[in-house]
Amino acid sequence: MTEQEIFDKKIDDDVRIEPKDWMPEAYRKTLIRQISQHAHSEYVGMLPEANWITRAPTLRRKATLLAKVQDEAGHGLYLYSAMETLGMSRQQSLDDLHSGKAKYSSIFNYPTLTWADIGTIGWLVDGAAILNQVPLCRTSYGPYARAMVRVCKEESFHQRQGFEIMMALSAGTAEQKEMAQDAINRWWWPTLMMFGPKDSESGNSELSMRWRIKRFSNDELRQKFVDMMVPQAEFLGLKVPDEKLKWNAEKNGYDFGEIDWEEFWRVVKGHGQCNKQRLDARRKAHDDGAWVREAATAYAEKRAQREATKKGA
Amino acid sequence: MKQDYVLHLADTHLILGQRLGEWCGHNVVLEQDIAMSNIALDLLGQCRSLYQYAAELGGNKQTEDQLAFLRGERQYKNHLLVEQPNGDFAFTIARQFFFDVYHQLLCEELVKCSDKQLQAIAEKSLKEVRYHLTWSSEWMIRLGDGTTESHQRLQTAVNELWMWTHELTTTASYEEALDVPRPSDFKAAWHAKVSAILKEATLEIPAESTKQAGGKEGVHTEHLGFILSEMQMMQRTYPGMTW
Numbered sequence: 001m002t003e004q005e006i007f008d009k010k011i012d013d014d015v016r017i018e019p020k021d022w023m024p025e026a027y028r029k030t031l032i033r034q035i036s037q038h039a040h041s042e043y044v045g046m047l048p049e050a051n052w053i054t055r056a057p058t059l060r061r062k063a064t065l066l067a068k069v070q071d072e073a074g075h076g077l078y079l080y081s082a083m084e085t086l087g088m089s090r091q092q093s094l095d096d097l098h099s100g101k102a103k104y105s106s107i108f109n110y111p112t113l114t115w116a117d118i119g120t121i122g123w124l125v126d127g128a129a130i131l132n133q134v135p136l137c138r139t140s141y142g143p144y145a146r147a148m149v150r151v152c153k154e155e156s157f158h159q160r161q162g163f164e165i166m167m168a169l170s171a172g173t174a175e176q177k178e179m180a181q182d183a184i185n186r187w188w189w190p191t192l193m194m195f196g197p198k199d200s201e202s203g204n205s206e207l208s209m210r211w212r213i214k215r216f217s218n219d220e221l222r223q224k225f226v227d228m229m230v231p232q233a234e235f236l237g238l239k240v241p242d243e244k245l246k247w248n249a250e251k252n253g254y255d256f257g258e259i260d261w262e263e264f265w266r267v268v269k270g271h272g273q274c275n276k277q278r279l280d281a282r283r284k285a286h287d288d289g290a291w292v293r294e295a296a297t298a299y300a301e302k303r304a305q306r307e308a309t310k311k312g313a
Numbered sequence: 314m315k316q317d318y319v320l321h322l323a324d325t326h327l328i329l330g331q332r333l334g335e336w337c338g339h340n341v342v343l344e345q346d347i348a349m350s351n352i353a354l355d356l357l358g359q360c361r362s363l364y365q366y367a368a369e370l371g372g373n374k375q376t377e378d379q380l381a382f383l384r385g386e387r388q389y390k391n392h393l394l395v396e397q398p399n400g401d402f403a404f405t406i407a408r409q410f411f412f413d414v415y416h417q418l419l420c421e422e423l424v425k426c427s428d429k430q431l432q433a434i435a436e437k438s439l440k441e442v443r444y445h446l447t448w449s450s451e452w453m454i455r456l457g458d459g460t461t462e463s464h465q466r467l468q469t470a471v472n473e474l475w476m477w478t479h480e481l482t483t484t485a486s487y488e489e490a491l492d493v494p495r496p497s498d499f500k501a502a503w504h505a506k507v508s509a510i511l512k513e514a515t516l517e518i519p520a521e522s523t524k525q526a527g528g529k530e531g532v533h534t535e536h537l538g539f540i541l542s543e544m545q546m547m548q549r550t551y552p553g554m555t556w
Contacts (some may be wrong), residue, residue, distance in 0.1 A: 043343070050338030054331060057363070057547035057556040058378045063357045070350040071344050080343075115547060115556070165510055168556055178552060281339065289341025290464070291401045295459025302458065 011212055016142035018313060019085040027211055031141050034213060039079035040097045040104035042072045044278050048112040057115055064161055065118060071154045079149040085143045098283045100270065100291070107194050109272030116169055116176075122162015124187055124229065128194045130155050131225050135215040163192050170236040176239035177237070184233065185241045192256075193264045195222040226310045316370040317487040319431070320380065321390035323363035327381055328414060328455075328537070330356035331394040333405075341402050348448060352409070355441040362434045382548035386537045390485075393528040394477040396537045403456055403466040407474050408534055410449035413480040414506045415443045415496070422494030431493070450510050457514025464515065471511065472519050479524035490512055493524075 001009070003022040010017060017023055023297040046069050053069065056062035080090045096102035107125055112118060133155065136148040196202055196218040208214035214285070216224075226245075233240050244257035333353035341347035364377035394412060400407045420442050423435035452552075456463040482500035489495070511518050527533065547556070 046338035047345075051339055053334045054543050055546050057551075057554075058360050059357065059381055060325075061556055062334070063354060063361070063541055066337060066350055066354055066357070069337050069352070070347055073338075073346045073350070077343050077347075165556075172556075173514075173551075175551060239357040285339045285341065288401065291339040291462050292345075292456070293461070295456050295463030298463075299459040 007190075011210075012141055014138075014140075014212070016145060017140050018142045026207070027213075028086055030208060030211070030213060032083060032086050033142065033271045034208070035079055035083045035086070035091050035144055036088070036096065036210070037103050037105070039076050039083060039093065040102055042076035042079060042106065043097070044104045044282060045108045046072050046076075047120060047278055047281055048108055048110070048274070052115065052118050052234075053113050055115070068122070068158050068161065071158065075151045075154070077149075078150060082141075082143040082147045094286065098108075098191070098279070098286060100279065103268070105194060106188050106264070106267040106272060108278060110186070110190050110268050110275055114179050114183060115286050116166075116179040117187070119162050119165030119169060119180070120183040120187045122158050123166050123232070124184070124191045125164075126155050126159040126162055128191050128225055129201075129230060130159060130193065131221050131228075138212075138215065140212040166236050170238065180236070181238055184238050188241050189259060189263075190267075192222060192225070192259055193267075195225065197261075197264070221276075223253055229256055314427075314485050314490055317390065318485075318491055318493060319363055319367040319370060321485065321487070323367055323380070324391035325361045325395055326356045326360035326363065328389070328540060329409075329509070330354075330360060331408075331540060332395065332397075333398055335399055336405065341384045352448070355438075355445065356402060359434065359438050359441070362437075366430050366434070382446050386533055386541055387531045389533065389537060390471050390529050391530055391533075391536055392477075392480050393525055394474065394481065396528070396534060396540060397474065397477060400470065401466060402471040403463065404474070406449055406452045406456065406540065407467060407470040410453050410510070411464040411474060411478045411507065413442065413446040413449050414503055414510075415499075416527070417446050418499045418502055418506075419494060419496065422499070425493065427492045437492065453510050453516075456512045457511070457516045458489045467514070469517055471516055472522075475519040476522045476525045480526040480528060483526050483529070519537075522553075 004024065007017070007021070007027075009015075010021075048222075049065065053062060053066050060246065084090065097104070112121070128150060133148055133152050134155065137145055137152055139145045139148065152254050166180055169176045176226050190207060199205060199217045199219045202218055205214065205217060209217070230240055230245065242257045244245075244255065246253045246255050267275070270276075272288055330353045333356070336349050337353070338347065340349055360381075361377055364380045367380055368375055368377055391413075394408060397404075397408060416543050420435045420439040423431055424439065426432055426435075453467070457468040458464070482496045482503050484497040485493040504538070507519055
């Protein structure tokens with residue numbers, strides 16, 4: 001069997017591909033693109049939520065939010081590490097983020113304006129992320145699949161926390177309910193966009209499905225999300241901001257309105273409200289940390305030298 | 314009296330946790346973002362136990378959140394050191410290190426005090442504080458003995474923070490009156506530990522500077538008002554709501 005045939009057979013048999021296995025260059029490239037986008041989403045995604053750590057309304061909420069954002073840093077680390085197994089260094093991949101070459105999820109280019117946004121991100125955005133990510137626990141590349149198992153466990157915890165924030169708001173005063181409704185009004189459509197372009201326009205999808213990097217199409221996942229979230233919104237007493245939303249008994253799912261694809265592409269191309277702000281924050285943190293990283297390297301070298309001298313003596 | 318003391322401890326933990334929380338998402342490298350958030354989380358956990366105890370001492374007329382979010386800056390009793398702005402990474406590390414040395418000494422004494430509740434909180438904290446001190450000491454040495462730039466930045470931070478460290482080992486009136494550790498008793502131990510690490514970090518021990526104090530009695534620097542207006546914004550804007 002040729003290397004290609006061995007690879008194809010593994011994919012067909014659902015055997016994981018491991019870092020040292022032969023893989024087609026296009027497979028490696030597709031994975032790097034996808035994992036990098038995912039890692040950067042975790043890293044950039046820390047920013048809109050961290051925006052509320054200092055203002056969280058209670059000590060308990062402050063601690064859980066901080067722990068949540070810390071988990072995201074952890075997810076970033078697993079994923080940057082998974083990427084290193086494909087020969088892509090963290091430095092290179094951060095350089096690509098900072099230069100604007102690498103993408104991250106557009107959802108993080110929307111601002112977090114009120115406390116309800118923190119609840120809504122946990123509930124809707126993490127809910128969408130889970131739907132995207134659970135199938136990745138069985139993705140064909142081993143290190144990515146294993147990282148995703150850990151990520152998904154924590155994400156479902158985050159989603160419950162987000163829902164709990166929303167429950168407190170919907171059981172609260174008129175002002176709190178209004179805050180919750182305003183948040184779903186602003187986040188609903190951007191969240192639907194998280195599943196990516198329509199299947200008919202998604203250039204990368206077909207091959208990813210063939211390689212079992214992806215297991216469900218964008219539209220399938222989007223439908224699943226709507227079907228899952230509408231009853232939850234009803235439970236919270238919130239109105240989903242879509243006039244066309246309607247139960248369709250025939251397909252056993254909801255029909256829903258069309259996404260504003262112009263907005264989708266505008267934000268993807270860098271023109272959302274926070275694109276510049278988020279990237280500036282990432283670059284600034286990196287640049288401000290340069291002297292610290294240099295110092296750590298210099299000290300480690302000094303120490304190694306001292307120990308070598310000691311041993312030599 | 315005892316409530317004042319417990320509030321002093323709780324406020325100090327909360328304000329430092331709040332300051333460290335400002336770093337989250339913006340730290341120099343992911344690993345250290347995680348480490349600093351960890352310390353902030355420990356401090357927040359400790360402050361919650363302390364506020365809950367303070368609430369109990371006050372006859373449960375107020376909750377932990379009311380104590381944290383509805384007292385004003387003249388009622389806050391945290392050390393002036395912990396309300397100082399984060400500055401650069403060196404500044405945050407030096408502030409943390411000075412605090413951690415004090416914190417460990419305090420917890421080692423508190424575990425011996427007659428108050429069972431404080432004893433239990435200190436026992437739990439001590440494990441965490443030992444890790445904090447190891448982490449901040451390692452960074453002191455790494456930055457002090459790293460590059461010329463890191464050495465200079467850290468030396469500047471040490472010099473500028475020095476006047477705020479004095480208050481860590483002062484004893485307030487409410488401490489005099491209670492069976493609790495007197496921080497002035499461990500002044501020498503604090504200096505010995507700090508000097509040893511500064512020496513290893515090839516840093517100069519600052520000359521005696523002006524000594525600032527007052528936080529423990531509710532007289533703060535201008536920074537605290539801004540910390541509180543941000544931190545208390547939700548509870549003040551939406552009074553009496555459940556979150």
